[in-house]
Amino acid sequence: AGDGSGPVPGDATGPSAPQRVLFPPTFSVSEIKNKQRRHFMFLRWKQQQRKEKLALKKKRKKEREALGDKAPPKAVPKTIENQRVYDETTVDPNDEEVAFDEATDEFAPYFNRQTVPKILITTSDRPHGRTVRFCEQLATVIPNSHVYYRRGLALKRIIPQCIARDFTDLIVINEDRKIPNGLVLSHLPDGPTAHFRMSSVRLRKEIKCKGKEPTEHVPEVILNNFTTRLGHSIGRMLAALFPHDPQFIGRQVATFHNQRDYIFFRFHRYIFKSEKKVGIQELGPRFTLKLRSLQKGTFDSKFGEYEWIHKRREMDTSRRKFHL
Amino acid sequence: CPQVVWSMLGNRQFCSYKMTTKTQNFCRNEYNLTGLCNRSSCPLANSQYATVREEKGRCYLYMKTIERAAFPRRLWERVLLSKNYEKALEEIDENLIYWPRFIRHKCKQRFTKITQYLIRIRKLTLKRQRKLVPLRRKIERRENRREEKALIAAQLDNAIEKELLERLKQDTYGDIYNFPIHAFDKALQQQDAESESESEAEREEDDDDEDVNKREFVEAEDSELSDFEDMDKLETSSEEEQEEEEEVEQKAKISKSKGKTPLKGPARRKRPHIEIEYEEETEPSTKTKAA
Numbered sequence: 001a002g003d004g005s006g007p008v009p010g011d012a013t014g015p016s017a018p019q020r021v022l023f024p025p026t027f028s029v030s031e032i033k034n035k036q037r038r039h040f041m042f043l044r045w046k047q048q049q050r051k052e053k054l055a056l057k058k059k060r061k062k063e064r065e066a067l068g069d070k071a072p073p074k075a076v077p078k079t080i081e082n083q084r085v086y087d088e089t090t091v092d093p094n095d096e097e098v099a100f101d102e103a104t105d106e107f108a109p110y111f112n113r114q115t116v117p118k119i120l121i122t123t124s125d126r127p128h129g130r131t132v133r134f135c136e137q138l139a140t141v142i143p144n145s146h147v148y149y150r151r152g153l154a155l156k157r158i159i160p161q162c163i164a165r166d167f168t169d170l171i172v173i174n175e176d177r178k179i180p181n182g183l184v185l186s187h188l189p190d191g192p193t194a195h196f197r198m199s200s201v202r203l204r205k206e207i208k209c210k211g212k213e214p215t216e217h218v219p220e221v222i223l224n225n226f227t228t229r230l231g232h233s234i235g236r237m238l239a240a241l242f243p244h245d246p247q248f249i250g251r252q253v254a255t256f257h258n259q260r261d262y263i264f265f266r267f268h269r270y271i272f273k274s275e276k277k278v279g280i281q282e283l284g285p286r287f288t289l290k291l292r293s294l295q296k297g298t299f300d301s302k303f304g305e306y307e308w309i310h311k312r313r314e315m316d317t318s319r320r321k322f323h324l
Numbered sequence: 325c326p327q328v329v330w331s332m333l334g335n336r337q338f339c340s341y342k343m344t345t346k347t348q349n350f351c352r353n354e355y356n357l358t359g360l361c362n363r364s365s366c367p368l369a370n371s372q373y374a375t376v377r378e379e380k381g382r383c384y385l386y387m388k389t390i391e392r393a394a395f396p397r398r399l400w401e402r403v404l405l406s407k408n409y410e411k412a413l414e415e416i417d418e419n420l421i422y423w424p425r426f427i428r429h430k431c432k433q434r435f436t437k438i439t440q441y442l443i444r445i446r447k448l449t450l451k452r453q454r455k456l457v458p459l460r461r462k463i464e465r466r467e468n469r470r471e472e473k474a475l476i477a478a479q480l481d482n483a484i485e486k487e488l489l490e491r492l493k494q495d496t497y498g499d500i501y502n503f504p505i506h507a508f509d510k511a512l513q514q515q516d517a518e519s520e521s522e523s524e525a526e527r528e529e530d531d532d533d534e535d536v537n538k539r540e541f542v543e544a545e546d547s548e549l550s551d552f553e554d555m556d557k558l559e560t561s562s563e564e565e566q567e568e569e570e571e572v573e574q575k576a577k578i579s580k581s582k583g584k585t586p587l588k589g590p591a592r593r594k595r596p597h598i599e600i601e602y603e604e605e606t607e608p609s610t611k612t613k614a615a
Binding site: 275 | 451468470471474475481483484489491493498501
């Protein structure tokens, strides 16, 4: 009785053979008031859809095989990276302007090998155990770095002292609720200051299958995927933390990989098993950074000139748009 | 009259300013001198009363007398106290001359406490203050999710390996690793078949630089860890041997092609060693044997 409730009246073979279900054209599953029957009809409809989809796939596959060589190439699936909105500030490797900028910016002395990086790592006030341990591990990873406790000193007073003692970079790890959650990286002799949000910090003991401690050798640096102008400058900033000449004997590599505006830091030891195969073993801490702001000049939150701030309303509107 | 008021409010009936806790009663009236709910501290139950209150960093003395009890608007008389601590105390004394001792004393105490906390406020504002930025739950969750997805999309291990192999190809490592190219090696293969056996012993000792023959062993093994441990130990010693090794390896170049099949010649000679090394348990023993 009724339209399309229970076994469909148009179906001659009964409910056991849902293949030959014929729904009247104006029928919609959601019109059935009875929940059980509605559910049943919905399942049947779903099965039908799946069958049709499978049939379509098979047909397409057959056609493809039939064509053989002449078949059109397989469609490349769309990924976010594929669909990324083209950023006009993407750096072209042959760009002269960029090259000129880089030759004259604050990192030029580093890249010309005039200065050797010396890094001061510190935290916010009253760090907890996790942050302290993380700082120590970070200090082992970055050569020529020193950890100092903050003890309530103002950053603006620390900075002139650091400059006087020849430090090139200052890292401040901000802590909240006993875990590190922010990183301020400041290039010292008047260099830019980058403020990152730090997440998923893993200490060495939390990483599975880790190797021994990182040795004192200078690691190599890998910077992946820093395409835009902003990304380029951040990449240079991160590269300037490490001394120029890596010691290949140490076989250690520090990686900063940018993916969708998240910078993943990993520290590995590699070993070349053959010319086509390399094994890597993770040691050292890992964390991810997300850039929040980039400011010209050393740390000065009030009067500094900001080159880039992450503005949520303007910049997070598109899922395919990334800035680094 | 105040006795009546007190008998109503304080003891028996309801007073909206009264807050009771397990041990004490508090009075929430803003003109209360001590903050407790007492017969002597209740501003409602005392017709002659005085308090000290501060507004925007300045302290005032408030006084209430019976004469003005009928005029609620003019009930509380306000006197500004001087910024100087001692002078202010004198002013309190002046104004509350002939007042009950209790009120005078408590006023001065309250004034002291207020000045102390004002000093503290001024000191703290000079220091750096923590800026509390509220977390937005939706945004946090969104960022975490995006981070996870970015991590999966990044395929970090592959990316790093690719980059390292690229660097190897572009010869950034120089002569440290000797992975010779196909054609060159096949030519040399026959020549150096003999010199291999001589330099076998030497090659087995050096773990730092990939010994071509050894690579076959290493590929068969599953764990890199044991490899790495030994590499670390022998790193320093291998530095001296590097120069020797390079020469040796240049002589004995075997093509590192995809499979092991073309290398059957030299591989056969190594077979006894291979067999031992395939068993991982006995692996340390072979290393010690080699060294």
